[in-house]
Amino acid sequence: MMIPDALLQHFDAFVGFARSRTGDPELAADLVQECLLKALRSGQAPADSEGVVTWFYRVLRHAIIDAHRRRMTQEKALPMLSLELPESVSPEDEKTLCQCVLKMLPLLPEADAELLRRIDLGGESPTELARATQQRVNTVNVRLLRARQKLRAQVEKVCRSCATHGCLDCDCG
Incomplete structure (x- = not known):
């Protein structure tokens, strides 16, 4: 087929053209390859x-x-998104957190409750906790996932409204 051969003969020139306009050799090569595929198809x-x-x-x-x-x-x-996402929970947002979740922590196994208190409520990172307890980070992350699943199941059992619609302005007693 003559057309693909003509394009492939100029491949280096195409990459050079794209590199001169993008300033990024990898992006230039990717763009040329994408365009070649589109052109051939x-x-x-x-x-x-x-x-x-x-x-x-x-x-x-x-x-x-x-x-x-x-x-x-x-x-x-990206900068706008980073401005919108706070580093930590603000005092105003903390007031709207579902208080029934805090009451349900003692219903969980102690190790799960402690993990949730330290990471989700206390702000400790899984890496810090793993180092402090001499565990692997993956182990801590798996335990955290399972603890959250247990807490979610407990919330769904006790407080269906919060489990479905979120815990904003919770009126659970």
């Missing part, structure tokens, strides 16, 4: 080998522009 390339190269440069140029747009969107969104 589309079946809409010009019939002559010179026309297909020109056409492919146009396809590649559009892909580079789209990559720049995605990067700009990410660069704008």
Whole structure:
């Protein structure tokens, strides 16, 4: 097939073109490969080998522009997201936490309750806890997951409204 051969003959030139516009060799190679796949699958390339190269440069140029747009969107969104997500629970949010959850902790096995108190309520990281208790981090994370599942089951059993709709403004007694 003549068209793929014409594109593959110019592969290095395409990568160089993309690299000069993105400044990132890996991104440039990825964009060229993605565009080659799209071009080969589309079946809409010009019939002559010179026309297909020109056409492919146009396809590649559009892909580079789209990559720049995605990067700009990410660069704008990430700082905004970090501003929206607090480092820790604020005192106002803490007041709206479901108080029945705190009452259910003693109903769990002591090791699970202690794990939830230290990590979820106390803010200790699983890594810190693993180091302090001489456990592997994966072990602590698995235990934490299981403890949360047990607490969730307890909440569902006792307080169906909170389990379904969340614990905001809980009126459970």
